[in-house]
Amino acid sequence: MSKPNYTGVYNMISQDNFEEYLAALDVNYALRKVVCILKPSKHIEHDVNTGRMKIKTVTTFKNFDMDFTLGQEFTEDLGPVDGRKCQTTVDWDGDKLICVQRGEKEGRGWTHWLEGNILHLELRAQGVTAKQVFKKVE
Template identity: 40%
Template sequence: MVDKFVGTWKMISSDNFDDYMKALGVGFATRQMGNMAKPSLSFSVDDQGLICMRSQSTFKTTEVKFKLGEEFEEVTADDRKTKTTFTLDNGKLIQKQCWDGKETTLEREISDGKLVAKCSIGKVTAVRTYMKEA
Protein backbone atom coordinates (compact mmCIF):
# COMPACT_ATOMS: atom_id res chain seq x y z
CA MET A 1 0.00 0.00 0.00
CA VAL A 2 1.20 3.55 0.71
CA ASP A 3 3.37 2.45 3.66
CA LYS A 4 6.62 3.06 1.76
CA PHE A 5 5.63 6.75 1.37
CA VAL A 6 5.01 7.25 5.11
CA GLY A 7 7.51 9.61 6.71
CA THR A 8 8.97 13.03 5.96
CA TRP A 9 10.78 13.81 2.72
CA LYS A 10 12.97 16.89 2.00
CA MET A 11 13.19 18.20 -1.55
CA ILE A 12 16.68 17.91 -3.03
CA SER A 13 16.04 18.86 -6.67
CA SER A 14 13.38 20.40 -8.89
CA ASP A 15 13.49 20.41 -12.69
CA ASN A 16 11.21 22.36 -15.05
CA PHE A 17 8.87 23.43 -12.24
CA ASP A 18 8.51 27.01 -13.54
CA ASP A 19 7.27 25.76 -16.92
CA TYR A 20 4.88 23.39 -15.16
CA MET A 21 3.45 26.22 -13.03
CA LYS A 22 3.11 28.40 -16.17
CA ALA A 23 1.14 25.61 -17.86
CA LEU A 24 -1.14 25.47 -14.79
CA GLY A 25 -1.80 29.20 -15.18
CA VAL A 26 0.08 30.27 -12.04
CA GLY A 27 0.93 33.99 -11.95
CA PHE A 28 4.48 35.37 -11.94
CA ALA A 29 4.74 36.31 -8.24
CA THR A 30 3.41 32.95 -7.05
CA ARG A 31 5.76 31.14 -9.46
CA GLN A 32 8.72 33.07 -8.03
CA MET A 33 7.81 31.89 -4.52
CA GLY A 34 7.13 28.36 -5.76
CA ASN A 35 10.53 28.19 -7.42
CA MET A 36 12.34 29.37 -4.28
CA ALA A 37 10.46 27.04 -1.92
CA LYS A 38 12.15 23.80 -0.89
CA PRO A 39 9.19 22.02 0.68
CA SER A 40 9.21 18.97 2.84
CA LEU A 41 6.54 16.40 2.10
CA SER A 42 5.15 14.12 4.78
CA PHE A 43 2.75 11.19 4.58
CA SER A 44 0.89 9.49 7.40
CA VAL A 45 -1.99 7.01 7.63
CA ASP A 46 -4.51 6.92 10.48
CA ASP A 47 -6.35 3.92 11.97
CA GLN A 48 -9.24 4.28 9.48
CA GLY A 49 -6.92 4.20 6.47
CA LEU A 50 -7.20 7.95 5.88
CA ILE A 51 -3.98 9.17 4.26
CA CYS A 52 -2.62 12.61 5.10
CA MET A 53 -0.17 14.35 2.77
CA ARG A 54 1.36 17.57 4.07
CA SER A 55 3.60 19.92 2.11
CA GLN A 56 5.44 22.45 4.23
CA SER A 57 7.72 25.31 3.19
CA THR A 58 8.63 28.76 4.47
CA PHE A 59 5.97 30.22 2.13
CA LYS A 60 3.01 27.91 2.55
CA THR A 61 1.80 24.75 4.22
CA THR A 62 -0.91 22.63 2.63
CA GLU A 63 -2.48 19.43 3.82
CA VAL A 64 -4.89 17.00 2.17
CA LYS A 65 -6.54 13.96 3.70
CA PHE A 66 -7.90 11.31 1.39
CA LYS A 67 -8.80 7.69 0.77
CA LEU A 68 -7.53 5.99 -2.35
CA GLY A 69 -10.02 6.06 -5.22
CA GLU A 70 -12.35 8.63 -3.59
CA GLU A 71 -12.73 12.02 -5.30
CA PHE A 72 -12.61 15.09 -3.05
CA GLU A 73 -12.38 18.86 -3.40
CA GLU A 74 -8.87 20.25 -2.95
CA VAL A 75 -7.64 23.83 -2.73
CA THR A 76 -4.08 23.71 -4.07
CA ALA A 77 -1.07 25.72 -2.87
CA ASP A 78 -1.68 28.12 -5.80
CA ASP A 79 -5.40 28.43 -4.86
CA ARG A 80 -6.89 26.32 -7.64
CA LYS A 81 -10.08 24.54 -6.59
CA THR A 82 -9.81 21.03 -8.01
CA LYS A 83 -11.62 17.70 -7.99
CA THR A 84 -8.81 15.39 -6.90
CA THR A 85 -8.46 11.62 -6.80
CA PHE A 86 -5.50 9.57 -5.54
CA THR A 87 -4.93 6.01 -6.73
CA LEU A 88 -2.16 3.46 -6.33
CA ASP A 89 -0.91 1.89 -9.55
CA ASN A 90 2.11 -0.45 -9.69
CA GLY A 91 3.52 1.09 -6.52
CA LYS A 92 3.04 4.65 -7.80
CA LEU A 93 0.83 7.10 -5.94
CA ILE A 94 -1.12 8.92 -8.67
CA GLN A 95 -2.84 12.24 -7.91
CA LYS A 96 -5.20 13.54 -10.60
CA GLN A 97 -6.51 17.11 -10.32
CA CYS A 98 -9.31 18.43 -12.57
CA TRP A 99 -10.52 22.07 -12.72
CA ASP A 100 -11.99 24.41 -15.35
CA GLY A 101 -11.73 21.75 -18.08
CA LYS A 102 -8.02 21.19 -17.32
CA GLU A 103 -6.26 18.20 -15.81
CA THR A 104 -2.87 17.60 -14.22
CA THR A 105 -1.34 14.40 -12.92
CA LEU A 106 1.22 14.10 -10.14
CA GLU A 107 2.84 10.69 -10.09
CA ARG A 108 4.93 9.85 -7.01
CA GLU A 109 7.10 6.79 -6.67
CA ILE A 110 9.94 5.54 -4.51
CA SER A 111 13.04 4.88 -6.60
CA ASP A 112 16.53 4.14 -5.22
CA GLY A 113 15.40 5.29 -1.77
CA LYS A 114 14.18 8.65 -3.11
CA LEU A 115 10.65 9.92 -3.64
CA VAL A 116 10.35 11.10 -7.24
CA ALA A 117 7.34 13.26 -8.15
CA LYS A 118 6.52 13.74 -11.84
CA CYS A 119 4.07 16.62 -12.35
CA SER A 120 2.48 16.68 -15.82
CA ILE A 121 0.01 18.89 -17.66
CA GLY A 122 -0.29 18.55 -21.41
CA LYS A 123 3.22 18.14 -22.82
CA VAL A 124 4.92 19.82 -19.83
CA THR A 125 6.49 17.68 -17.11
CA ALA A 126 8.38 18.75 -14.00
CA VAL A 127 10.34 16.34 -11.82
CA ARG A 128 10.88 16.97 -8.13
CA THR A 129 13.05 14.63 -6.08
CA TYR A 130 12.97 14.15 -2.28
CA MET A 131 15.22 12.32 0.21
CA LYS A 132 13.74 10.74 3.32
CA GLU A 133 14.63 12.50 6.54
CA ALA A 134 16.08 10.35 9.31
Protein backbone atom coordinates in the same frame (compact mmCIF):
# COMPACT_ATOMS: atom_id res chain seq x y z
CA MET B 1 2.37 -8.00 -3.59
CA SER B 2 1.94 -5.47 -0.80
CA LYS B 3 1.90 -1.76 -1.52
CA PRO B 4 4.69 0.49 -0.21
CA ASN B 5 4.14 2.58 2.91
CA TYR B 6 4.84 6.24 2.15
CA THR B 7 4.85 7.34 5.82
CA GLY B 8 7.74 9.65 6.61
CA VAL B 9 9.25 13.10 6.32
CA TYR B 10 11.00 13.90 3.06
CA ASN B 11 13.16 16.93 2.17
CA MET B 12 13.39 18.14 -1.42
CA ILE B 13 16.77 17.54 -3.03
CA SER B 14 16.04 18.59 -6.63
CA GLN B 15 13.44 19.90 -9.05
CA ASP B 16 13.25 20.22 -12.80
CA ASN B 17 10.96 22.25 -15.09
CA PHE B 18 8.90 23.54 -12.17
CA GLU B 19 8.61 27.15 -13.34
CA GLU B 20 7.29 25.98 -16.72
CA TYR B 21 4.75 23.78 -14.91
CA LEU B 22 3.57 26.76 -12.84
CA ALA B 23 3.30 28.88 -16.00
CA ALA B 24 1.07 26.18 -17.53
CA LEU B 25 -1.17 26.65 -14.47
CA ASP B 26 -1.33 30.42 -15.16
CA VAL B 27 0.54 31.27 -11.95
CA ASN B 28 1.76 34.87 -12.21
CA TYR B 29 5.42 35.61 -12.80
CA ALA B 30 6.24 36.98 -9.33
CA LEU B 31 4.61 34.07 -7.50
CA ARG B 32 6.36 31.56 -9.80
CA LYS B 33 9.72 33.08 -8.88
CA VAL B 34 8.98 32.84 -5.15
CA VAL B 35 7.61 29.29 -5.32
CA CYS B 36 10.60 28.07 -7.35
CA ILE B 37 13.14 29.09 -4.71
CA LEU B 38 11.32 27.28 -1.91
CA LYS B 39 12.64 23.93 -0.71
CA PRO B 40 9.54 22.14 0.57
CA SER B 41 9.39 19.09 2.76
CA LYS B 42 6.67 16.47 2.60
CA HIS B 43 5.20 15.00 5.77
CA ILE B 44 3.23 11.88 4.85
CA GLU B 45 1.01 9.72 7.04
CA HIS B 46 -0.13 6.56 5.25
CA ASP B 47 -2.37 3.93 6.81
CA VAL B 48 -1.78 0.94 4.54
CA ASN B 49 -4.75 -0.95 6.03
CA THR B 50 -7.42 1.69 5.33
CA GLY B 51 -5.83 3.58 2.42
CA ARG B 52 -6.07 6.85 4.35
CA MET B 53 -3.34 9.37 3.56
CA LYS B 54 -2.34 12.80 4.76
CA ILE B 55 0.24 14.68 2.75
CA LYS B 56 1.44 17.98 4.15
CA THR B 57 3.78 20.04 1.99
CA VAL B 58 5.65 22.46 4.25
CA THR B 59 7.45 25.61 3.09
CA THR B 60 8.48 28.90 4.68
CA PHE B 61 5.89 30.61 2.43
CA LYS B 62 2.75 28.51 2.90
CA ASN B 63 1.80 24.95 3.81
CA PHE B 64 -0.49 22.75 1.78
CA ASP B 65 -2.51 19.84 3.22
CA MET B 66 -4.19 16.92 1.49
CA ASP B 67 -6.27 14.43 3.50
CA PHE B 68 -7.90 11.63 1.51
CA THR B 69 -8.63 7.94 1.13
CA LEU B 70 -7.13 6.15 -1.84
CA GLY B 71 -9.65 5.47 -4.60
CA GLN B 72 -12.24 7.99 -3.31
CA GLU B 73 -12.82 11.30 -5.10
CA PHE B 74 -12.54 14.44 -2.97
CA THR B 75 -12.55 18.21 -3.44
CA GLU B 76 -8.99 19.47 -3.31
CA ASP B 77 -7.99 23.01 -2.43
CA LEU B 78 -5.12 23.72 -4.81
CA GLY B 79 -3.87 26.12 -2.17
CA PRO B 80 -0.48 27.78 -2.34
CA VAL B 81 -0.14 27.71 -6.09
CA ASP B 82 -3.38 29.15 -7.38
CA GLY B 83 -6.17 29.09 -4.75
CA ARG B 84 -8.58 27.12 -6.95
CA LYS B 85 -10.34 23.83 -6.28
CA CYS B 86 -10.78 20.66 -8.32
CA GLN B 87 -12.11 17.12 -7.99
CA THR B 88 -9.25 14.78 -7.19
CA THR B 89 -8.78 11.02 -7.03
CA VAL B 90 -5.56 9.34 -5.88
CA ASP B 91 -5.15 5.60 -6.36
CA TRP B 92 -2.60 2.90 -6.99
CA ASP B 93 -1.11 2.06 -10.37
CA GLY B 94 1.15 -0.84 -9.43
CA ASP B 95 3.26 0.55 -6.59
CA LYS B 96 2.90 4.18 -7.73
CA LEU B 97 0.35 6.70 -6.49
CA ILE B 98 -1.46 8.35 -9.39
CA CYS B 99 -3.48 11.55 -8.89
CA VAL B 100 -6.05 12.74 -11.42
CA GLN B 101 -7.45 16.26 -10.97
CA ARG B 102 -10.62 17.18 -12.86
CA GLY B 103 -12.31 20.50 -13.52
CA GLU B 104 -9.43 22.94 -13.39
CA LYS B 105 -6.74 22.39 -16.06
CA GLU B 106 -6.60 19.78 -18.80
CA GLY B 107 -4.40 16.80 -17.97
CA ARG B 108 -3.57 18.00 -14.46
CA GLY B 109 -2.31 15.47 -11.94
CA TRP B 110 0.74 13.90 -10.39
CA THR B 111 2.52 10.62 -9.73
CA HIS B 112 4.45 9.67 -6.57
CA TRP B 113 6.73 6.68 -6.29
CA LEU B 114 9.43 5.45 -3.94
CA GLU B 115 12.88 4.10 -4.74
CA GLY B 116 14.36 3.15 -1.38
CA ASN B 117 14.42 6.34 0.72
CA ILE B 118 13.89 8.58 -2.34
CA LEU B 119 10.40 9.94 -3.07
CA HIS B 120 9.76 11.02 -6.65
CA LEU B 121 6.99 13.43 -7.67
CA GLU B 122 6.07 14.01 -11.29
CA LEU B 123 3.60 16.89 -11.84
CA ARG B 124 1.56 17.29 -15.05
CA ALA B 125 -0.63 20.06 -16.49
CA GLN B 126 -1.46 21.31 -19.97
CA GLY B 127 1.13 18.97 -21.54
CA VAL B 128 3.96 20.23 -19.28
CA THR B 129 5.75 17.87 -16.90
CA ALA B 130 7.86 18.85 -13.88
CA LYS B 131 9.77 16.65 -11.47
CA GLN B 132 10.67 16.98 -7.82
CA VAL B 133 12.79 14.54 -5.83
CA PHE B 134 12.77 14.19 -2.04
CA LYS B 135 14.94 12.22 0.38
CA LYS B 136 13.49 10.60 3.49
CA VAL B 137 14.77 12.01 6.78
CA GLU B 138 16.36 9.13 8.67
